[in-house]
Amino acid sequence: MNADRSSLRVGWIGTGVMGAPMARHLLEAGYPVSLFNRTPQRAAPLIKSGATWCDSPSAVAEASDVVFTIVGYPNDVRHVWAGEQGLLSGSRPGQVFVDMTTSSPQLAEELAESAARRGISALDAPVSGGDVGARQGTLSIMVGGKHAAFEQLQPLWQCLGKTIVHHGPPGSGQHAKLVNQTIVAGNMIGLCEALLYAQQAGLQLERVLQSISQGAASSWALQNLAPRLLNMDLQPGFFVQHFVKDMGLVLAEAERMRLVLPGLSLVKQLYTSVLSHGGATLGTQALVIALAEMSNTTWRGLSPASDA
């Protein structure tokens, strides 16, 4: 396989808030892109920009040398890769398939085995950096799978992200992403409990942020989400429902490894309470709503109903 822009045909499945700008980077870099999305109208802007519509993942595989998938949940990944009219059904030896969904490491291993039996190289390559990172091409891409396949795709990774690291065998890209999400879970519970404490203690929240933002408490969450919380802005950077999915993946893997993660377990439960309050599509900072409810209070007067 040659990664030259004129001769390498790229397939893309999943044109959501992350996938659409990522696919666009490849299109703009000069790669021919064939694509499929469960909801066709979301792919329309890319088609307009020159991408070719395909009627199924299988058809994308037939039209491409390398195929990227970035969909919602592990079940979606399984369906897109291994279902009827899935990628693997349209595959031929020598192709590379890459799943960029944050998904199950165990599933990544399974799919890599299925792919290998057909002579396909499978990579798991979830990303962090959010929709902003996707648009700006500054994502961190965490890759698991054969090193040769990883290297082969370097020109493509460079279009999509900034920090590109190969972590090891199939599943290890997913593991690395789950490490990231586990840290985020701790940072979120600390931030939301702390701000709620500050409110209940009668502190002026802006002054509190001034005192604590440069020291041992500092974090991306403190810098980026605390100001949103002070403005009573629960709009999503990252959906609660996706974060709950990710934490479930961590706990499932931890269970397999007989690893006790008491903090993450608790945070997932508390986010489940956010779901119970109708907050599935709020941003992860909405954790503060569930915490406030436990104490029969509110965050700055917000009720879940008023924002969900």
Place this chain on the structure above:
Amino acid sequence: MNADRSSLRVGWIGTGVMGAPMARHLLEAGYPVSLFNRTPQRAAPLIKSGATWCDSPSAVAEASDVVFTIVGYPNDVRHVWAGEQGLLSGSRPGQVFVDMTTSSPQLAEELAESAARRGISALDAPVSGGDVGARQGTLSIMVGGKHAAFEQLQPLWQCLGKTIVHHGPPGSGQHAKLVNQTIVAGNMIGLCEALLYAQQAGLQLERVLQSISQGAASSWALQNLAPRLLNMDLQPGFFVQHFVKDMGLVLAEAERMRLVLPGLSLVKQLYTSVLSHGGATLGTQALVIALAEMSNTTWRGLSPASDA
């Protein structure tokens, strides 16, 4: 009271890892400093540099216009301020007493009331920034108490720290510091669980840090303590036993406010397990040891016994 360097007499009680470099800044700025410490030999270097030894907190109060205290636990604060031969017993109207220990907001309120009855202004002014911040004069100082007294001490604050914020009435400096510690607790559980997950999943930890250190997982803890953990370095920046004390203060205040903090409660319990394993004077990153033990594994082969 005049804050002029020649005429303002400063008292200092507590010359530990934080207090000693802080008192030295005032001495080097030209203020005459009278001091007391429970363990006299720890004050010797400052005496050698020109500070005057006093035999009790009461004697420090008699010799000073402004007195700072920075000791270990709330009971120490109470003893130094209100005990026999305490600060208040040697006080006279018009003085300002400042407690910089991380201590109880409720105690700060009580002491401020006792002080006010004697015509003394009391400030609570805990700090963050650690021993490095104390030495470099870059601490964040969070001040509660009367605004006039806070303003009066501006020349002194400037010698001790960089970020100096008045938060409100007595106790509010302590509240602000406890907000900081609550965030740190979340950041620590996230970091330690995540690194343990990474180890158990067989990832190369340096590569993981490369992938996650710039994004949504980033924090002071990730930047500063993860590298120590990778080097199996559990030496203290901040003692486990002091962090447990601080979390106890948060939970006591939360109880008073009927505020539920499930995350912080759990983290305190897990740090109690670090104490159970003999880790009182290890650094807070030693949380990973207790977590590893829960899963019948170790962090990179470390046992608590080998490091406590």
